[in-house]
Amino acid sequence: MRTQASLELGQHQQLALTPQLRQALGLLQCSSQELDLEIARALAENPLLQRDEAVPDAAAVQAEMLARHWARPASRTVPDDMPESPAAQTLAEHLLQQLHTTRASVRDQSLVSLLIGELDDRGRLDYDPAAYRAVLPTDWDVPDEEWLAALRLLQSFDPAGVGARDLAECLRLQLRARAAEWPAPVLALALRLTRHLDDLAAGRWTKLCAALACDRAALEAARQAILRLDPHPTSAWAQDVAAYVVPDILFYDTDQGWRASLNPALEPRLRIAPDLLARIEGDSPAPGLREPLQQARLLIQQLGQRRQTILRVAECIAQRQQAFLDQGRAALRPLGLRDVAQALELHESTVSRATRLKYAQTPWGVIELKQFFATGVQTDAGEDASAQAVQALMRRLLADERPEKPWSDARLAELLAGQGIGIARRTVAKYREAMGVPAASLRKKR
Known part of the structure; x- marks a missing residue:
């Protein structure tokens, strides 16, 4: 086999991220x-930069109006005089x-860091490489095998079970990490049993023994192994973040519907020091200040672009989620990043970066903007309801169930169907699993 080197000329289009663009995206x-x-x-x-303490009259008026509107903030906000707690x-x-x-x-x-940023509050991952590629540099070609390798590396970290794509995988990761705690046959059967969690929760022992080709004693040993696992292994890191943050956006009601405004208290205002600027623009320019001046102007411009982009995104969310702002989570409509x-x-x-x-700040508490993006579920009427709205409805149904006879998933599906879902x-x-609600057999009051 012979190889031959050659030179070829070709043209292709590629988006190059300049340092200025990278800085703007980072901000x-x-x-x-x-x-x-x-x-x-x-x-x-930068000696040319200083904070601009003067608030424009329009911003002051807006701030006063918003303060009146939110004179009685939701219970999840924090008073200004609350001492700052040490960051865990x-x-x-x-x-x-x-x-x-x-x-x-x-x-x-870089890939693992991106996956870490996509973990939900339970440490689980909605694994979607196609969506991740959208936030990578355009010249990065990451095949599925490389994403999977990054996922496996993340899943090898402590706590065992982090990065799982569902409850079953979370349990399998813990079983493998704690393999030394059980005899090999028990471990092997427990790993297989994680693929039959619905039957396990319902106590269908005969069906499970037949499916796994084991006797009742072996099944019980595997079940006990699973019961020693933690379905929420990252709960030690769970924090009610909304209770400790000052909202970036204030949603407020008007005669024309809900609108969005940036919180004036969080808007950083910078300016170029007037005395130094006069020296640069005077008859005898100060040496060495031309480059800092360019950097200062660029940063001020980028901060303005940041404010404008976040406000535009927030206004679009307010326009699309008017029903939620009026009625609460049960009225949340399906909305995707692509729609905005x-x-x-x-x-x-x-x-994605803007949110x-x-x-x-909403009438229903302080909410992260990403929570307004919800997947859709088709209703019997041909309309779309968000998954979060369905979960809110499920919470109402579960609140009315009898403790001695809780509703099964099949019964909940029937009740939802009766309401058009x-x-x-x-x-x-x-x-139900996403809500952290156990199966009916585990909720039953004995």
Whole structure:
């Protein structure tokens, strides 16, 4: 076999992220606390920058109007005089700390970091490589095998069960991590039993013995192994974040419906120091200040773009979720990042960054903007209801069940169908697990 080197000329289009664009995207995805740190660093490094303490008259009027509207904030907000509590390590920080001790390449660490950022409050992952690719640089070609390797690395971290895609995988990860606690036959049977959780919860022992080709004693040993596991292994890191944050967005009601405004208290205002600016623009320009001036102007411009983008996204959310703001979570409508991106002619990754760790004050408490994005469920009337709205309805139904005879998933599906929500029993089970509600056999009051 002979090889021959050759040179070829070709043209192709590729979006290159300039340092300025990377900085703008970084500022957009910053939380208010992270932005404060970035501004503090810029003020320390650039002598031309200073905080602009003067609030424009329009902003002052708006702030006063919003303060009157939210004179009685939701119970989940925090008084201004509440002392700041020491920051505990978050789950993401705990996982990133482990990631940095591995020998993974910079590229692999980037992929795992992205997955860590996608974990939900239970440490579970809605695994969707196609969606992740949208936020990567355009020149990154990440095959499915590489995403899977990144997932496996994440799932090897403590606590065992983190990064699972569902409850069954969460339990299997814990079983493998604690394999030494059980004899090999018990471990093997318990791993297989995790694929029959519905039957296990319902106590269908005969069916399980037949499906797993085992006797009742072996099944009981495997069941006891599973009962020693934690379905929520990341609960030690669960924090009620909304109770400790000041909202970035204020939703307020008007005669024309709900609108959104940036919280004036969190808007960073910078300006170029007038005395130094006069020296630069005077007859004898001060040496060495031209580049800091350019950087200062760029940062001020980028902060303005950040405010505009976040406000546009929040306004679009308010327009699409009017029913939720009026009626609560049960009225949340299906909404995707793509819907907002198309309406505003933005990229989906831009909308994702604009809603990352941004919180809104609503009549129903302080809510992260990402919670307004909900998947849809088709109703019998041909309309769409969000998965969160269905879960809210399920909570109402579960509140009325009899403790001695709780409703099964099949019965819940029937009750939902009676209210126009036609979904399968398996979907009901999925939503119930997401709500942290045990199966009927475990809720039964004996």
